[in-house]
Amino acid sequence: MSSALLEVRNLRVEFPTRRGTLRAVDDISFSIAPGEVLGVVGESGAGKSLTGAAIIGLLEPPGRIAAGEILLEGRRIDNLPYEELRKIRGRQIGAIFQDPLTSLNPLYRVGDQIIETIRTHLPLSEAQARKRAIDLLQEVGISSAAERVDHYPHQFSGGMRQRVVIALALCAEPRLIVADEPTTALDVSIQAQIITLIKRLCREHKTAVMLVTHDMGVIAETADRVAVMYAGRIAEIGPVRDVVQNAKHPYTQGLMGAIPSIGGAEERLAQIEGSMPRLTAIPPGCAFNPRCPKAFDRCRVDRPEPIPVGTTQVACWLYEDARAKEAVHG
Amino acid sequence: MAEPARMARAPGPLLRVENLTRYFDVSPPLLNRVFEGKGRLYVRAVDGVSFEIDAGETFSLVGESGCGKSTVARLVVGLYQPTRGTIDFEGVDLGSAKARAANPQMQARMQMIFQDPYASLNPRWRVGDIIAEPIRFRRILSGRAAIAERVGALLRQVGLGANDAERYPHEFSGGQRQRISIARALAGEPEFLVCDEPTSALDVSVQAQILNLMKDLQRRLGLTYLFISHNLAVVYHVSSKVGVMYLGRLVEWSETKTLFARPRHPYTRMLLDAIPDLAMSGRARTPVAGEVPSPLNPPSGCSFHPRCPWANERCKSERPEAQRVPGGGAVACHAVEEGRLPEGPAVAPPAIA
Numbered sequence: 001m002s003s004a005l006l007e008v009r010n011l012r013v014e015f016p017t018r019r020g021t022l023r024a025v026d027d028i029s030f031s032i033a034p035g036e037v038l039g040v041v042g043e044s045g046a047g048k049s050l051t052g053a054a055i056i057g058l059l060e061p062p063g064r065i066a067a068g069e070i071l072l073e074g075r076r077i078d079n080l081p082y083e084e085l086r087k088i089r090g091r092q093i094g095a096i097f098q099d100p101l102t103s104l105n106p107l108y109r110v111g112d113q114i115i116e117t118i119r120t121h122l123p124l125s126e127a128q129a130r131k132r133a134i135d136l137l138q139e140v141g142i143s144s145a146a147e148r149v150d151h152y153p154h155q156f157s158g159g160m161r162q163r164v165v166i167a168l169a170l171c172a173e174p175r176l177i178v179a180d181e182p183t184t185a186l187d188v189s190i191q192a193q194i195i196t197l198i199k200r201l202c203r204e205h206k207t208a209v210m211l212v213t214h215d216m217g218v219i220a221e222t223a224d225r226v227a228v229m230y231a232g233r234i235a236e237i238g239p240v241r242d243v244v245q246n247a248k249h250p251y252t253q254g255l256m257g258a259i260p261s262i263g264g265a266e267e268r269l270a271q272i273e274g275s276m277p278r279l280t281a282i283p284p285g286c287a288f289n290p291r292c293p294k295a296f297d298r299c300r301v302d303r304p305e306p307i308p309v310g311t312t313q314v315a316c317w318l319y320e321d322a323r324a325k326e327a328v329h330g
Numbered sequence: 331m332a333e334p335a336r337m338a339r340a341p342g343p344l345l346r347v348e349n350l351t352r353y354f355d356v357s358p359p360l361l362n363r364v365f366e367g368k369g370r371l372y373v374r375a376v377d378g379v380s381f382e383i384d385a386g387e388t389f390s391l392v393g394e395s396g397c398g399k400s401t402v403a404r405l406v407v408g409l410y411q412p413t414r415g416t417i418d419f420e421g422v423d424l425g426s427a428k429a430r431a432a433n434p435q436m437q438a439r440m441q442m443i444f445q446d447p448y449a450s451l452n453p454r455w456r457v458g459d460i461i462a463e464p465i466r467f468r469r470i471l472s473g474r475a476a477i478a479e480r481v482g483a484l485l486r487q488v489g490l491g492a493n494d495a496e497r498y499p500h501e502f503s504g505g506q507r508q509r510i511s512i513a514r515a516l517a518g519e520p521e522f523l524v525c526d527e528p529t530s531a532l533d534v535s536v537q538a539q540i541l542n543l544m545k546d547l548q549r550r551l552g553l554t555y556l557f558i559s560h561n562l563a564v565v566y567h568v569s570s571k572v573g574v575m576y577l578g579r580l581v582e583w584s585e586t587k588t589l590f591a592r593p594r595h596p597y598t599r600m601l602l603d604a605i606p607d608l609a610m611s612g613r614a615r616t617p618v619a620g621e622v623p624s625p626l627n628p629p630s631g632c633s634f635h636p637r638c639p640w641a642n643e644r645c646k647s648e649r650p651e652a653q654r655v656p657g658g659g660a661v662a663c664h665a666v667e668e669g670r671l672p673e674g675p676a677v678a679p680p681a682i683a
Contacts, residue, residue: 043533044504079528157621187394188560190621192604214533217606258538260567261608262590268545269538269567274504276533 002104004031004071005208006055006176011068013050013059014231015279022279024050024063026232030304032176037202037209039223039240041216041255045276046229048212052178054078055210056095057085072176091121094169094207098181100161103151103168110137110164111149121172136167142196147264159190162198170201177202180212193282195222218246231287233278238312248314250292286317294318335461342421343382344522344554345406350415352401356626364540378415381506382412383571385521388548390565390586393575394622399558402575403526406556407442408610419522438468441515445527447507451499457510464518484513485528488543497504505536512543516551524556526675529564532682562605566590574598577625577633580652584659593612595640596638596671632664640665 013025025047032038035149042048049268053059057077070078075087090094097103105113114133124132128147140163140289153161169177176219179198183191197254201224202209211223213223219226220240227237228249236249257270274291277283289299299318306313307320353372362368376398383389391399404410406417408430416425422436423429430437441464444450450461459629461481471477482492488509499507508528512594515523529537530543545568547553565572566586573583574597582595593599620637623629632650635641644664652660653667665671 033346045533086419159621188623189600189604193605195606215606216534217608220604220608255535258535260538260541260563261607262563262566262602262605271537271538271542273507273539274653275524275536 002034005034005036005070005073006032007071007074008051008055009071011051011070012053012056012066013047013063014066014232015063016060017019018278021066023066023282024279025054027068028232028234029068030227030231030234030237032076032208032210034175034208035202036207036225037199037211037223038209039219040212040229041214041226042229043214043255043276045279047232048214048229048235049180050179051229052210055087056093058089058095058209061180062085070328087121090117090174091172092131092174092176094172094174094177095163096162096169096177096179098167098184098280100158100185101153103165104161109150109152110156111261114149114164114168117168132171133167137164138172139201140164140167140170142167142191159193161185162186162194166194166197170205170207173205174207176208176210178210178212181214182211182216183218184213198222210293214258216244228255231282233287233315234306234313235288235316236312236314237306238310242311247290248309248312248319250294250314250318251288252290254288260293264320286315331669344385344420345403345556346416346418347382347406348380348418350376350379350402350405350417351403351413352410353413363600371626374578374628376405376412377627379575379578379580381580383473383522383554383556385554386548386552388568388642389568389571390555390557390569391560391574391575391580392559392562392565394560394601396577396625397575398578398625399560399575400526403442403556403558404525407440407524408437409442427437438518439520440522440524441518441520443508443511443515443523443525443528445530447504447511447531450511451507451514453499455498456495457497457502459500460499460510461495461517463513464514468518470517470519480517481513484508484517487516487547488513489539503536504532505539508532508536508540509543512540514546516547516561521552522556522641524558526558528557529558530561532560537564544568551581562601574601577622577628577663579633581663582659582661584655584657588657588659590679591641594655594659594666594671595634595663597634600637632662638665638672644668650655 004153009026009029011025012023014025015022040048054065063263065078069076072092114136115129118129118132130239134145134149137149140162142148142160157163183194186194195218213219223240225238226240226243228235230251235251236243243252247256254270254272258272260269272291277287285301286299286304289295304315304317306315309319352375354375356372357363357393357519358368379402395397405412406671408424416423419436422433424433424436458481461484462477465477465480471480481495485492485494486505517552529540532540546586548555557568569586571579571583572586572589576597593602631635631644631647634647637673650661650662650664654660
């Protein structure tokens with residue numbers, strides 16, 4: 001796809017340890033179009049946050065990109081020197097993290113933090129930058145922004161702090177925002193406000209978003225496409241409606257069944273037995289095979305690669321036969 | 331396993347909480363009060379909450395952070411002392427420390443499961459010792475072999491293996507640790523379990539396992555649950571009755587199906603409306619303006635009035651009391667009482683096939 005804003009090709013993230021190399025993200029590929037919201041879901045340890053960190057260039061050593069390429073508007077950014085990457089980060093890629101308290105410096109007024117970021121990336125004077133900071137705070141829904149700009153982070157509530165972080169991510173008008181669990185620390189009524197805000201801002205600024213979360217509800221409401229991750233691999237990726245309502249991969253099906261729904265009459269939730277394998281003990285073949293109710297011999301030996309099934313891409317041997325048949329008949 | 335012996339039970343609810351109130355003193359230090367003329371300052375964490383739980387049912391409290399739901403849980407098991415109000419457990423008032431100390435057999439019948447399975451298990455004890463502690467403390471069994479056998483049975487009951495007793499908590503995942511917490515709670519042979527956000531720290535597939543386990547145990551052992559959660563979908567799934575808390579008060583309670591199909595209180599409607607819609611019916615979420623005010627300085631009258639679209643002068647001045655409504659349940663809202671609220675929409679979206 002040449003129209004992609006962000007393209008990730010065969011990305012692999014590894015952690016060298018004394019007991020061998022751990023592969024936290026293993027050979028994943030996806031792309032995000034301009035203005036598109038890609039949701040990345042998965043349970044803890046699936047590698048979703050590390051994928052985000054690799055794109056922003058904030059992998060904590062000894063974690064490193066071991067293979068693959070990350071392209072932003074056709075330009076490779078994964079092998080840039082630190083200073084080059086620093087210019088891109090903030091200017092072209094914004095970041096929103098889970099905990100708004102740790103992403104803000106408690107010793108500086110929020111206005112000064114926004115102004116500093118604006119002036120790092122844009123050629124504006126102090127006064128112009130301050131005006132822009134106030135406009136941004138207003139845009140993210142902070143009332144009496146002219147006053148609030150001089151307050152410290154502790155004077156804001158959790159939801160308001162997250163709005164400040166969003167303003168900070170937006171201040172250089174980046175093309176892509178990587179949002180890692182932006183609503184997880186917030187109450188449900190505040191969560192709705194923040195999601196609505198992110199959606200509105202992306203529409204107005206035509207910003208693409210990579211939304212990393214474990215909450216299927218947030219994805220269903222916000223994302224255009226969704227990637228489901230399991231043990232460092234993408235199990236399924238496709239348009240959000242198809243994945244949520246007509247999941248193909250047995251893991252996605254299990255995940256959807258495990259979510260309690262309001263109005264549902266089921267007495268028991270569908271449950272996936274066991275838990276995600278540790279990175280030190282990823283089973284051969286498909287990583288999901290020990291928990292998969294539909295696993296057969298091939299799943300225990302060969303690792304499935306994503307193949308197109310309808311509108312989605314699914315990494316599962318169940319669909320290989322269907323595709324082969326289609327090829328014969330078609 | 332051996333069923334705990336049930337005493338002949340007096341008719342009426344298992345637990346009746348009336349006008350339960352807990353203030354926390356957050357006053358500035360004495361010298362500041364003397365020299366700066368500052369007064370005493372209290373957080374009204376729980377302010378006049380009343381509800382009843384029948385034996386064998388699950389009563390859930392939902393609300394956003396800071397609404398006082400966890401404080402209610404801790405008051406009920408006796409980890410805090412109430413400022414006012416009564417906690418009536420099968421006709422015995424456990425509302426004061428003295429009453430608790432005088433009724434150890436009542437206290438023994440309730441146990442608690444905590445939110446964080448990483449903080450609530452002692453990392454230096456073997457799992458077997460963690461689970462055996464209530465058995466030893468209550469002198470339920472004596473003799474090493476008998477206790478070890480009981481611990482093994484408890485571990486199997488929560489889906490672990492008897493030989494897991496030899497291991498340490500760090501060797502287990504979050505979901506397995508929560509199973510250990512449940513086994514420890516069951517070791518004291520309680521009838522009443524207070525569960526404070528037992529699945530909030532867990533992944534969704536593990537959450538499903540724990541919720542299923544809790545329901546199985548309830549059916550098999552006849553347990554009664556007080557369930558605290560902020561997740562409305564989880565609450566819908568597990569409870570028979572639901573109470574909604576806002577700023578230390580119970581604003582509405584009702585049968586689960588009724589509450590979700592016909593929410594009455596404006597805050598309940600708002601909460602239900604804010605849930606992300608998995609069925610993708612295209613229903614627009616109506617985000618509610620404003621945030622929960624500080625419990626240090628709650629608004630006058632009905633504490634929800636600054637965010638309520640139907641608030642009027644009466645709501646700003648007069649605090650609404652809970653009124654019984656036809657069809658069971660109670661609501662504390664002037665607008666509902668006066669009938670000036672439009673009938674609530676049935677918010678429950680269809681389940682996903």
